[in-house]
Amino acid sequence: MMEKGLMDKGSVEGQVVDYLMRETLKTREMWINMGPQHPSTHGVLRLILALEGERIVDTEVVIGYLHRGMEKLAEAKTYPQFLPYTDRLDYISSHAMNFGYVLAVEKLMGIEVPDRAQYIRVMMAELTRISSHLLWLATHALDIGAMTVFLYCFREREMILDLCEMAGGARLTTSYFRIGGVAHDLPDGFIEQAREFCRIFPKKAKDYDDLILKNRIWLSRTVNVAKISGEEALNLGLTGPNIRGSGVYWDIRKDEPYSNYDKLDWEIAVYDGCDVYARYLVRLKEMRESCKIVSQCLDVLEKLDGPVMAKVPKVIKPPEGEVYASVEAPKGELGFYIVSDGSPKPYRLKIKAPSFANLISIPTMVKGHMVADVIAAIGSIDVVLGEVDR
Amino acid sequence: MAEEKGKKMSEEEAKEGEKPKAPAAKEASEKRVAAPKEPPPEEPQVDVDSLPLVKRVKSAKGGLIEDVKYFRGEITFLVKKDGIVDLCHFLKDDTETQFNFLTEVIGTHYPEREKPFEVVYHLYSTTKKHRVRLKVQLAEDEEVESVFPVWRSATWYEREVYDMVGVRFTNHPDLRRILLPDDWEGHPLRKDYPLQGPPGYREAWLKAHCASTNKL
Numbered sequence: 001m002m003e004k005g006l007m008d009k010g011s012v013e014g015q016v017v018d019y020l021m022r023e024t025l026k027t028r029e030m031w032i033n034m035g036p037q038h039p040s041t042h043g044v045l046r047l048i049l050a051l052e053g054e055r056i057v058d059t060e061v062v063i064g065y066l067h068r069g070m071e072k073l074a075e076a077k078t079y080p081q082f083l084p085y086t087d088r089l090d091y092i093s094s095h096a097m098n099f100g101y102v103l104a105v106e107k108l109m110g111i112e113v114p115d116r117a118q119y120i121r122v123m124m125a126e127l128t129r130i131s132s133h134l135l136w137l138a139t140h141a142l143d144i145g146a147m148t149v150f151l152y153c154f155r156e157r158e159m160i161l162d163l164c165e166m167a168g169g170a171r172l173t174t175s176y177f178r179i180g181g182v183a184h185d186l187p188d189g190f191i192e193q194a195r196e197f198c199r200i201f202p203k204k205a206k207d208y209d210d211l212i213l214k215n216r217i218w219l220s221r222t223v224n225v226a227k228i229s230g231e232e233a234l235n236l237g238l239t240g241p242n243i244r245g246s247g248v249y250w251d252i253r254k255d256e257p258y259s260n261y262d263k264l265d266w267e268i269a270v271y272d273g274c275d276v277y278a279r280y281l282v283r284l285k286e287m288r289e290s291c292k293i294v295s296q297c298l299d300v301l302e303k304l305d306g307p308v309m310a311k312v313p314k315v316i317k318p319p320e321g322e323v324y325a326s327v328e329a330p331k332g333e334l335g336f337y338i339v340s341d342g343s344p345k346p347y348r349l350k351i352k353a354p355s356f357a358n359l360i361s362i363p364t365m366v367k368g369h370m371v372a373d374v375i376a377a378i379g380s381i382d383v384v385l386g387e388v389d390r
Numbered sequence: 391m392a393e394e395k396g397k398k399m400s401e402e403e404a405k406e407g408e409k410p411k412a413p414a415a416k417e418a419s420e421k422r423v424a425a426p427k428e429p430p431p432e433e434p435q436v437d438v439d440s441l442p443l444v445k446r447v448k449s450a451k452g453g454l455i456e457d458v459k460y461f462r463g464e465i466t467f468l469v470k471k472d473g474i475v476d477l478c479h480f481l482k483d484d485t486e487t488q489f490n491f492l493t494e495v496i497g498t499h500y501p502e503r504e505k506p507f508e509v510v511y512h513l514y515s516t517t518k519k520h521r522v523r524l525k526v527q528l529a530e531d532e533e534v535e536s537v538f539p540v541w542r543s544a545t546w547y548e549r550e551v552y553d554m555v556g557v558r559f560t561n562h563p564d565l566r567r568i569l570l571p572d573d574w575e576g577h578p579l580r581k582d583y584p585l586q587g588p589p590g591y592r593e594a595w596l597k598a599h600c601a602s603t604n605k606l
Contacts (some may be wrong), residue, residue: 064569071554072578076585107462234490234516248518249592321461324512324523326493337496337512348579352494352512360546389569 002195029057032371036065040143040375043385047362048376054370059363063356074349079105079316080179081291082349084224087173089334089353090387093132095124095164096329103258104325104336105179112184116301118260123194123297124167124176126290130201131160132330132382133290140280140379141212144221149211156204159197166190178338179316181309188214198226198295205288213284222277226365226377229274235276236361239354240332241286242381245279247272252328264270264296276380283382331355331382353387397516436460443522446486451477467522471534473525478540481513481522489513489522492537497548497555499580505529507557511537528557536562554579 035046043067051056070089074082086101087094099121106113113121138153161171166187168176176183212218228238230246243250251268253261269285271278318340326335332354339348358381365377401541440458447467448455454473460467469477481489493512500506505527512579513522526534536559537544548559556577559565567574576583586592 019573064567064571067569069578072583107441110462235542237492237541237546248516255516255519322464322466323462324464324493324521333493335493335512337494337510339498344471348498350494350496357494357543360543 006361027052036062036375041378042139042383045359045378045383045385045388047378048386049371049374051371056314056366056369056371056374059366059374061359061362063359063385063388066385067390071349071351072389074346076345077294078344079318079346081163082346083178084173084175087175088386089134089173089351089390090329090331090355090384092135092384093128093330094172094174095121095128095176096132096327096334098175098267099259100327100329100334100336102177102179103327103336104323105318107325108321108323108338108340109179109182109312109316111312112312113181113259113310114307115260116185116279116304117194117310118305119297119300119304120167120182120186121177123263123294123301124164124182125196126293126297127160127163129290129330130287130294131157131164133287134160136283136330136379136382137208137280140376140382142219143259143375143379144218146212146215146218149208152207154210156201163190163194163197166193174318175210178309179326180312181307184227185308191302194294194298198291198298199290202288203350205284205291208284219277221372221376222280223273225276225373226380227274228361228365230272232364233274236362236364237357238332238381239357240330241269241282242279242332242358244268244270245282245380246274252326252333256326256328257327264293266293266296268292276376279380315344317342322351326352329354331384332358351390353390355381355383355385355387356390359383359388392542396444438465441465443487443520446484447477447481449509450484451480464521464523466525468527471526471528471532474524475535475537477524478511478513478537485517487513487522488517491516492541492543492547493521495537495544495551497551497557497579499555501581503527505532507532507555509534509551509557533558533560535560538562553577556580 029050029052032049032051033046034049035041036044041047046062046065048062049056049058068088070085071137073085077085081100083101086097089097134153134157138150138157141149164174164176165171167190168174168183228236228246230243230248233243233246233248238246247270249268249270252258254268266289269282269289271281273281320340320342322339324335324337326333333352334354335352337350337352338346341347362377362381366374369377410550422506425452438458439448441460443465444458451473454470454477455467456470457468459468481487491514493514496510498508498510500508507528509526510529511524513524528534534557536548538548538561544567545562545564549564549566551557552559552565553567553569554577566572576588
């Protein structure tokens with residue numbers, strides 16, 4: 001109606017027009033909602049992004065859509081009864097979740113686990129690590145646009161799930177570990193089938209490399225994206241493969257070796273790229289190292305005979321006290337803090353879930369990046385919402 | 391079979407008469423009903439004050455420490471409420487301790503105690519590879535200072551403690567609920583909170599969301 005500058009600034013009308021122009025045409029942030037039903041958030045993660053054009057200025061992470069109150073439930077269950085609930089934390093690597101829980105209870109009780117059971121546990125935990133990383137690689141690559149990797153990874157993951165089924169009877173929520181050992185010994189034919197997996201897996205891992213390791217599109221989507229320095233990562237609570245992608249030498253299996261990890265020969269995977277690509281390299285190397293651990297365990301298990309269960313009282317009544325035990329789960333440090341009051345139920349059980357801690361750094365990682373990079377960032381830290389919300 | 395059992399029984403009775411060692415099977419059956427006969431392995435007696443970490447902390451910040459405990463190889467410091475941030479700064483920056491990583495913050499409710507709330511901090515050092523546990527005890531209406539200035543990850547951990555147990559943190563940049571909805575009432579991990587949620591909550595929810603299918 002009115003051309004700018006025509007109106008006298010001193011008049012009342014002039015001030016009103018000036019005000020309207022300033023308010024209606026000013027640059028402001030746009031808030032957009034991502035999730036909780038977004039396919040690339042791997043569950044029910046919700047992000048609220050503040051955008052300036054395509055650039056992200058601020059991010060808020062909203063979680064809790066899968067909250068089941070596990071810690072409250074634990075207070076109403078006996079120690080063995082709570083074991084199957086731990087499967088449902090990170091449901092794609094349930095052996096590792098069981099491992100953390102049984103270690104904490106055994107530490108509280110002072111139970112010594114037989115050697116054969118230790119090797120079986122380590123082997124199953126490492127198989128789970130491979131399967132978890134395969135699922136991660138599959139979905140992460142799919143998010144970024146590499147479809148074929150998805151199919152390849154699921155092919156090998158199926159072999160591991162078959163092994164899990166042989167050992168524990170279930171494919172995902174296995175509950176194969178027990179307080180004091182494992183549920184039962186490995187069935188006939190398990191070792192041969194696991195050997196077959198160890199034989200072919202390194203070749204298959206090379207296939208994944210051939211597809212994306214030097215792929216130009218993959219590199220442009222991952223290199224220098226969602227960077228986080230080692231110091232910042234420590235400050236923000238990152239653990240596991242994510243912090244090793246920022247050049248921090250920290251793997252609980254090496255630093256505070258639990259079970260039989262100190263008797264096995266393997267290397268920590270550390271890269272100092274600090275970006276999505278470094279975290280991808282870490283996980284790829286970890287899969288190969290885990291495969292090495294599995295074949296070493298198989299060598300031992302072929303010769304080693306003995307019980308797979310320690311002598312554990314039927315009613316588990318730990319002494320009064322509190323312990324914290326942690327394991328290197330596929331996603332990072334998984335810890336269980338148990339307070340016992342001497343009764344058969346835990347007085348308080350706190351789960352330190354790696355994915356929960358890993359999500360804290362998402363706003364820092366994606367600041368200043370494009371919207372599409374958020375998907376790469378979420379994929380690279382490998383969240384599982386069952387574990388975040390507990 | 392019956393004869394064999396009878397023989398075994400009589401043998402056992404005879405043995406009991408002589409008071410020999412109880413057979414293993416019997417021991418197991420006793421365990422089934424009661425707590426284990428043998429006490430769990432004794433904690434090796436450790437002089438807490440001789441541990442290097444305890445020595446270092448007590449000599450530098452002894453005034454902030456109320457008690458030290460040692461159980462299953464883990465050191466626990468009971469810290470005065472006002473000294474927690476000061477102590478955390480010290481533990482992070484000191485060259486002997488170097489606790490550069492905050493593993494988690496936990497809230498626990500002990501309703502029978504005089505100070506019913508306990509906030510637990512687990513620290514880890516990626517360089518020295520050791521762990522420590524710090525504890526602060528709080529009365530019903532007391533607040534504790536946030537350790538956010540020391541480790542930024544504390545923001546989320548403290549939000550969870552507030553959400554679940556209802557302990558408030560002063561100087562926290564963004565103290566809101568994190569897992570539960572913003573309008574939720576009560577703090578579920580308190581011991582007086584019912585396991586199946588507040589009374590009437592489930593019925594009300596079903597009525598609101600499943601009115602057509604559910605006959606309540």
